[in-house]
Amino acid sequence: MLKNLFKLGITCSAAVVALSSCENQDFTSFNVDAKRIEVNTISPEMAKVRDYVPKYAVMAHRGSTFWAPEETESAWRWAREMGADYLESDLQCTKDGVILANHDDNLKRTTNIENVYGELVPEGRKDFYMRHGLTEQQAEEQVAKDKASFRPYYSMSYMYEELLALDAGTWFNESSLEQARQSFSDIKQYVSTLEDQIRYAEGKIMKRDGNGERVWKVEGTWDPANPRDCLTYTFEYEDDPQDTGNRPGVYIEFKESWLNPSDFEKRVYEELDRLGWNIITKPCDNVPHYLNGKVNVGNTNGKVVLQTFSLESLRRTSEYFKGQIPMCFLFWEGTAATDLKYDTPSGYASFINLGLEHKAHIIGPCIAGAPNDYPEMNAPWQAYLIRKSGMLNHPYSFDSYAQMGKYFGEYNWGNATEFDDLLKSDISGKPLPTSVYGDGAFTNRSEMTLKYFIEHGLRPAPAPQEVPDAVETLERLGYYK
Amino acid sequence: MKKYILVPVLAALSFSGMVAQDFDTDPVIKLQKEDVKFTVGARMMEDVAYYHSDFTPVKSGASLTDARIRTSMSYKNWYFYADFDFAKGKFTQKDLFLQYSLKRDHGTHAFKAGYYNNPASMGNNTSRGSLHFISRAAPVNAMSPGRELGLSYIFYNTHFLANQGIFAENLYNDQLAGFQGITLGGRWLWRPINNDDNTFHIGATFRYANIATGETYNNTLMTEYEIGTSLETYVDPTKQFVTATMPWAKNVYDVTAELLYKNDKFFVRGEYMYKYVTKERDDQTLFEANLGSIDSWGTLEAWQKGNPLGSNTFHGGYVEAGYKIFGKAYQYNNASGLLGGLDGRSLEIVARYSYVGLNDIVDGERYVLGRDQYYPNGVLADYPATSLSIGGGNMHSATLGVNYAFNKFTQLLVSYTYNVLDRDKYVYDENFHTVQARLIFQF
Numbered sequence: 001m002l003k004n005l006f007k008l009g010i011t012c013s014a015a016v017v018a019l020s021s022c023e024n025q026d027f028t029s030f031n032v033d034a035k036r037i038e039v040n041t042i043s044p045e046m047a048k049v050r051d052y053v054p055k056y057a058v059m060a061h062r063g064s065t066f067w068a069p070e071e072t073e074s075a076w077r078w079a080r081e082m083g084a085d086y087l088e089s090d091l092q093c094t095k096d097g098v099i100l101a102n103h104d105d106n107l108k109r110t111t112n113i114e115n116v117y118g119e120l121v122p123e124g125r126k127d128f129y130m131r132h133g134l135t136e137q138q139a140e141e142q143v144a145k146d147k148a149s150f151r152p153y154y155s156m157s158y159m160y161e162e163l164l165a166l167d168a169g170t171w172f173n174e175s176s177l178e179q180a181r182q183s184f185s186d187i188k189q190y191v192s193t194l195e196d197q198i199r200y201a202e203g204k205i206m207k208r209d210g211n212g213e214r215v216w217k218v219e220g221t222w223d224p225a226n227p228r229d230c231l232t233y234t235f236e237y238e239d240d241p242q243d244t245g246n247r248p249g250v251y252i253e254f255k256e257s258w259l260n261p262s263d264f265e266k267r268v269y270e271e272l273d274r275l276g277w278n279i280i281t282k283p284c285d286n287v288p289h290y291l292n293g294k295v296n297v298g299n300t301n302g303k304v305v306l307q308t309f310s311l312e313s314l315r316r317t318s319e320y321f322k323g324q325i326p327m328c329f330l331f332w333e334g335t336a337a338t339d340l341k342y343d344t345p346s347g348y349a350s351f352i353n354l355g356l357e358h359k360a361h362i363i364g365p366c367i368a369g370a371p372n373d374y375p376e377m378n379a380p381w382q383a384y385l386i387r388k389s390g391m392l393n394h395p396y397s398f399d400s401y402a403q404m405g406k407y408f409g410e411y412n413w414g415n416a417t418e419f420d421d422l423l424k425s426d427i428s429g430k431p432l433p434t435s436v437y438g439d440g441a442f443t444n445r446s447e448m449t450l451k452y453f454i455e456h457g458l459r460p461a462p463a464p465q466e467v468p469d470a471v472e473t474l475e476r477l478g479y480y481k
Numbered sequence: 482m483k484k485y486i487l488v489p490v491l492a493a494l495s496f497s498g499m500v501a502q503d504f505d506t507d508p509v510i511k512l513q514k515e516d517v518k519f520t521v522g523a524r525m526m527e528d529v530a531y532y533h534s535d536f537t538p539v540k541s542g543a544s545l546t547d548a549r550i551r552t553s554m555s556y557k558n559w560y561f562y563a564d565f566d567f568a569k570g571k572f573t574q575k576d577l578f579l580q581y582s583l584k585r586d587h588g589t590h591a592f593k594a595g596y597y598n599n600p601a602s603m604g605n606n607t608s609r610g611s612l613h614f615i616s617r618a619a620p621v622n623a624m625s626p627g628r629e630l631g632l633s634y635i636f637y638n639t640h641f642l643a644n645q646g647i648f649a650e651n652l653y654n655d656q657l658a659g660f661q662g663i664t665l666g667g668r669w670l671w672r673p674i675n676n677d678d679n680t681f682h683i684g685a686t687f688r689y690a691n692i693a694t695g696e697t698y699n700n701t702l703m704t705e706y707e708i709g710t711s712l713e714t715y716v717d718p719t720k721q722f723v724t725a726t727m728p729w730a731k732n733v734y735d736v737t738a739e740l741l742y743k744n745d746k747f748f749v750r751g752e753y754m755y756k757y758v759t760k761e762r763d764d765q766t767l768f769e770a771n772l773g774s775i776d777s778w779g780t781l782e783a784w785q786k787g788n789p790l791g792s793n794t795f796h797g798g799y800v801e802a803g804y805k806i807f808g809k810a811y812q813y814n815n816a817s818g819l820l821g822g823l824d825g826r827s828l829e830i831v832a833r834y835s836y837v838g839l840n841d842i843v844d845g846e847r848y849v850l851g852r853d854q855y856y857p858n859g860v861l862a863d864y865p866a867t868s869l870s871i872g873g874g875n876m877h878s879a880t881l882g883v884n885y886a887f888n889k890f891t892q893l894l895v896s897y898t899y900n901v902l903d904r905d906k907y908v909y910d911e912n913f914h915t916v917q918a919r920l921i922f923q924f
Binding site: 028033036037256257258310311312313314315337338339340341342343346347348349350351354358 | 537849861906
């Protein structure tokens with residue numbers, strides 16, 4: 001008995017030692033896993049469209065959220081004059097079919113809509129209908145229907161004419177005291193349209209009457225069965241006297257699908273067509289991104305970049321645009337319907353693959369750091385997976401030099417990592433002094449991002465090498481304190 | 482000292498129906514005074530395992546996976562049994578029941594009350610000490626009922642066994658409110674061949690569980706039912722690879738078919754398992770709780786369309802066999818309808834194939850790993866999420882093992898298991914290899 005137990009003890013001890021010595025597994029490491037997993041790669045055809053976008057592009061995030069009221073004339077004019085490559089915006093649709101540029105899902109934060117309309121259907125709605133062909137009875141019936149389905153403060157509930165009554169500038173002065181300028185109230189800032197954004201990119205300015213009100217008209221007969229296509233708005237613009245020749249492109253986001261009609265991507269396609277900015281129907285081949293020391297992206301095939309967080313919009317965009325216009329798939333970590341919920345290398349790669357499958361060319365991950373403290377979705381392993389796919393990496397959004405240094409090679413992540421094999425070179429394979437974790441940047445501080453890229457050799461000539469002073473530019477554009 | 486009699490254990494229980502539920506060996510220490518008998522026993526299992534996976538690490542190492550103390554007392558036709566586990570530093574209540582048995586010419590009737598395994602499973606009623614494998618088959622781990630608090634009536638004779646009972650779904654009646662739920666379970670066997678040399682039984686089980694306990698959610702009771710299994714191992718008992726969670730589960734139906742054949746040197750046994758889970762939810766209350774914002778659903782019908790609720794079905798099965806190279810003949814217990822473990826110095830080889838299917842995926846749905854979500858008709862959509870699919874994972878497992886009993890107290894089990902996983906969430910994990918060993922000492 002004792003002999004057997006002794007043998008057993010020896011046997012088990014040997015087994016434990018043998019098995020332990022075979023142990024070579026580690027904790028789950030995203031850095032290790034990112035190098036082990038597979039990710040699809042961009043096709044040569046798609047890579048051609050990807051390269052419509054300049055390297056290390058600077059996207060003026062909503063024009064700027066720092067210096068001026070976001071997504072207004074003032075913010076976009078400033079961004080254009082600073083030399084940003086793209087004016088960035090978020091698209092939504094009004095009840096009467098005007099494509100807006102507005103970030104939030106409602107208009108409370110960035111306008112005075114609570115004071116102007118409260119939570120009620122605008123009082124002038126009945127008159128609006130009657131001016132557009134309905135009898136008084138029909139108009140009353142229509143207003144009653146509107147009340148039944150009314151969602152206060154959501155763009156989809158308002159006619160654009162009604163939104164023209166809103167002030168989209170004064171709120172900024174109240175919330176950003178150090179950047180406040182009286183002119184953001186005095187020179188009325190309107191809720192912008194996509195057409196506005198594009199005209200500002202073209203060097204135009206909104207045409208205003210003697211009272212400073214914008215010049216516009218709306219025509220057509222209201223058709224309840226066809227509300228978004230029955231009226232035609234006409235806006236007037238004129239050459240911006242302060243235009244210095246930069247021609248940025250536009251980087252336009254399809255918001256969450258439930259905020260817009262189900263054919264919204266098609267509507268944007270047609271609106272770009274109408275405005276002469278659809279390169280599928282009006283290509284701009286062989287035009288340089290920079291010309292005569294000025295930004296010229298807005299005259300190239302890269303003049304429009306589409307973007308979305310929405311899986312549904314991603315799918316629809318691929319159906320309408322067929323990958324022929326650069327498309328960015330934005331990443332946000334969370335549990336909501338459009339979020340990346342499973343932020344592991346395999347989950348992250350699955351989203352990259354979704355992007356490629358739906359003809360996206362760019363991934364837009366959020367970045368950490370003050371003041372927004374977004375989730376970190378552009379760690380080295382994540383940037384590595386994006387680069388491995390051959391897609392561009394456009395992280396968002398930069399507000400500080402610390403963030404620039406962190407992601408573009410100056411601070412801690414500039415040290416050698418296991419990802420240098422792909423990230424210590426640009427998208428075309430050209431070597432870089434240190435690894436960087438992006439191929440462009442959404443920024444609220446275009447002046448800072450442009451300077452950083454220039455000073456670190458990421459934005460050489462013929463791109464402009466001088467960056468104007470941010471405050472002086474605002475003053476020059478007429479935005480006085 | 483003469484009051485106490487120390488009896489080596491080799492024989493069957495001293496009277497009919499007295500079967501220790503989680504040990505099938507008789508305790509060594511018996512204290513007997515007149516017609517009262519008290520027993521004490523203990524068991525230890527120490528496992529070592531080495532795992533190799535394709536992608537996600539599984540933790541190799543050693544673990545004390547079982548540490549038990551058991552006691553029993555019998556008096557005339559009454560039998561009381563208590564069994565406790567303190568492995569991994571945690572005290573766990575195991576079997577705790579009272580049984581009354583009546584032996585008649587046509588068979589034995591027994592009534593049993595307390596906390597013990599629901600009868601509706603051959604695999605789960607087989608003691609871990611008598612498994613012939615280090616772990617129960619994955620489908621048993623995932624789909625079979627465990628211990629429940631209840632009352633059973635058992636009848637058996639040479640050719641039949643009928644074991645059925647009623648149980649509480651919540652053991653301690655500690656639900657936040659309301660009824661604790663109820664389960665019914667039964668196992669019925671027919672043994673057309675049952676003699677000293679050969680036994681063959683076929684049977685079926687059925688279990689119904691009404692889940693009535695859960696958490697309060699928006700002023701409603703939200704139940705949840707979770708099933709899963711490890712990789713047929715205990716050193717790393719993670720169920721992450723094969724697991725399914727079903728909020729709002731209300732009724733669970735389990736049906737199994739089983740067979741067993743054994744002779745002196747060979748056994749084969751297996752089960753096929755089917756599980757059907759229905760759900761119930763207070764839609765009206767949840768809908769009303771959602772009202773009050775501009776993002777409210779318009780109507781109850783719209784809310785229900787956006788939050789569909791469906792039933793789920795799962796399957797599993799296994800077949801396992803053993804061949805004894807030397808040692809005493811395999812034993813079969815008529816009272817439990819189960820095969821016994823190794824008894825005395827012996828050597829056997831065993832093999833098992835098992836399948837557990839916790840993927841219940843609607844045809845045409847598409848899985849997006851980054852969302853851990855299925856999309857109906859393969860179409861990406863933002864909202865609402867309307868998939869009824871559950872991707873809990875399908876797993877095939879094959880095991881080869883060698884078991885050596887040094888004596889009636891001490892066994893060494895060594896096995897190799899190969900698992901093949903099919904789970905969308907673990908797209909890079911397909912093959913798992915496990916080499917493991919177990920040292921058992923029990924008395």
